[in-house]
Amino acid sequence: MTGDWWFEIPGNSIKENLDSFFHLAVAMNISTTVGDSAKAVQPQHATIGDAIRLHAATQPDHPAIVSTGLQPLTYRELQSLIDETRVALRAASLGRDARIAVAMPDNINAALAIIAVSCAAASIPVNPKQTLGEVEASFVKLKPAAVVLASNESSTARTAAERLGITIIEATIERTRIGMRIGARQASSDRTASLADGPDPESTAFILQTSGSAAEPKLIPFSHRNMLAAAARNQSWFKLTTQDRCLSASPPFYSHGLKVTVLTPLLSGGTVVFPADGSRFSLSEWFEDLKPTWYSAGPTLHRMVLDQVRTEANAAKRHTLRFILSGGAPLPQNVLEGLRDTLDVPVVEHYGSSEAAQIAANLPPPGPAKQGTCGVPWSGIVRIVDENGVDLAPGHQGEVLVGGPTLISGYLDAPELNRASFSDGWFRTGDLGSIDKDGFLTLHGRFSEVINRGGEKISPLEIDDALMRHPAVAEALAFPVPHPRLGQDVAAAVVLRPGMAATPVELRRYLQDQVASFKVPRRIVMCDQLPKGTSGKVVRRQMAAWLEANEQAAAAKSESSTPASTKTDDVDPMLAGQLVTIWERLLQTAPVALDDDFFDKGGDSLLAVEMLAEVERLTGQSIPPSALFEARTIRQIAQKLSAKTARADVVTKLNPSGTSTPLIHFHGDHKGGFYVSRLATLLGPDQPLFVIDPHDLGKERSPLPVSTLAADRLRLIRETQPHGPYRLSGYCAESLVAFEVARALKAEGETVEFVAMIDPPTVNARRYLQFILSTLRLARPIARTTVDRLGGIIWYKFSMLDRPWKFSIKQRVEAIKQRVRRLSGSEESRAPVEKGRGPGETRLPTLTESRLVQFFNMDTTEWPPGVEEMAFYSPKPLAVPVLYFAADYGPSAWRRITTDITTVELSGNHFDAIKDAENLARISDSLKARLRR
Structure with missing residues (x-):
């Protein structure tokens, strides 16, 4: 080190320059050499201006900023611009605590102005693409004392400043070289006094505004000490030197663009290179002309670079990159691998926040890195805690807390938000993360964005990554949508790559092999571009509203057409x-x-x-x-x-690969037999369940004698299971058919192990009832309709005898009371509301209050198919075990038919016997016990 380097900075003494060097050394976490020995130095102050002044002294002609088509800006020239800016601001009575907005039209001049203002006051970077309303709202909240604007250029920021009476400071931009002049040039007599009044390490260097994705924007004051610590961290991680050149394509009015791609290289003594247009990648300009050694960006820009370089010949030999950084959002695996393989350079991900800068990073070889993670956090600055703030063991997911010297002290003008976000020097990031046994941090999404699908927690990041692995997908975003049963379900929006095609069906089918089935989005929306916030990031939590608005617009558009x-x-x-x-x-x-x-x-x-x-x-x-x-x-x-x-047969084989003897079940439900699939599941995969539909399912009734129905089904059963032993079961009237099939099988010499009957209607097994019905049977050829109806009425009347006796007596007493009241004219008859009935369901009528009143005026349209024939069905005794499930109908009459009967009581009524989950479980348990015997 030479002995005269500090004299190139006017107004500074030797002591001041030595102090600046020492300040930077501590901030950058390095040692200094004095004489022959290295010693740790403990200075009192260090700012961004101190660091740049040191580089201007040690390497004045080294390029600080380079851009296509312009003469580079050296560190000496950068220092001169900073000094002149401070003098101009002080002349305008703007001290080091003044808030000064910077709204420049392009990245390079915005970066220059932000740096210059930050070394003299608190800079407020402003997005020049914001609307007038957004800029005005920002100015009203931040109350800047002045705003720096490009001379003679109209903008929303200028209009907002004029409306609000904010001082405008003109910045004259050089046209052929990098540089500008902020305010009027001041006399040298004012210069020394102005330079002496600089910020201290705790002063706010710049105030960043979040994009406002969750609510109104948060104001993030980043101090000089915060920034120097962040730059030192990046320099240590990535071994940055004065020979490194960082390509800056991200806007400097956002945290990543300013902290990582502008200030980190400048505070490390390196060079920042700006392409002419950061939104259009050119291999020759970005990599060959500007010669960067590294760049950092988000997934969208990386995808743009990859799409171009993979079509270029010898792309790996046309750049000088040492490594590539990715942050802001998870980088899809195919993009990471594509960049790495095409450019033959390490591609590593890092994790940071606006409040704490870079927190964790994967490092280029030979440093530690693990694909799919954010890398290893800086020592001692990250905790993973549960909902009570208790630290979790490695591998467990919890909220990521961040501390350390890069963390801000709190948001501006937000006391309630600060109490919720900061505690004992730790910041609650709102990110869901875990640290593995090797120390690598993995993010699983935001707490507020995790999709709770009926108790299943789904990370939308996992769905994003899976979709992005599809070759046709350029961008993807999974998000929660409301669901009436589950609370939330998964949806996704997808942007396809140019020239590529894919349908939602194809993408859902693709995801079947990528993620668990419950994570596959039930709706995938194809769109030209994802809706983004002002920072360029997609706002996940607003996607459900965006989807609803799009669907409403589409519905309104198609109103004129026939639905x-x-x-x-x-x-x-x-x-x-x-x-x-x-x-x-x-x-x-x-x-x-x-x-x-x-x-x-x-x-x-x-x-x-x-x-x-x-x-x-x-x-x-x-x-x-x-x-x-x-x-x-x-x-x-x-x-x-x-x-x-549509099926022509009436036999369905459930659990067909089971090894046990089949159970042949007559499902008896003219609404479709929806319960049988659940019954098959409850019985288990080893128990085949052969299900037989009722006759004329869904068609006009065609009453047939039970014996005829049984003879017809016997043929089907013989085809399905040629030989016994047979196990039969049935529900409702089909239980009678099953019983008669058992009779026919035994007559043919087959073994019937048992017949299970689920709440079969009353059978005509009593001698006096058989005598009445035999008399009516003789009259059927003369007046069939009248006789059949009368038989049905009698059948319904005597069905009460098989109901539980307490219930039967209670119903009869109440029915008689109502009958007396009606006949006396004291009360009109009204049918009680039947509980537990679904839309369109009927039930086998019993002698309830309304039925008794209407006994001789019954509506036979409510009868199930074939009820007339059931009324005249008189079973004969049969030596076969019966497993009887009783709900509305009891087993007493069946004791005359078989002496081996086991009864299982069911809850609810006849229809609940197969609808209720508890009943189905009881039925399946009893069946399994019998089947095992």
């Missing part, structure tokens, strides 16, 4: 009607239109599996779970499952 949901000529009406019934039952909502989305109506993955199982049983076609990614509406499903493909 697709009203058109039925392109689907089979019977199949569509059956699907509507299934959906309304599972979703517990009505009505359901043909073009309603299953998931938008409240469906979830569990209901989807059940729904597809029912559709599969209904149509006889194998339907994979991924089908809902291609057909999500009734219309789409019905079109794929046309009437031509």
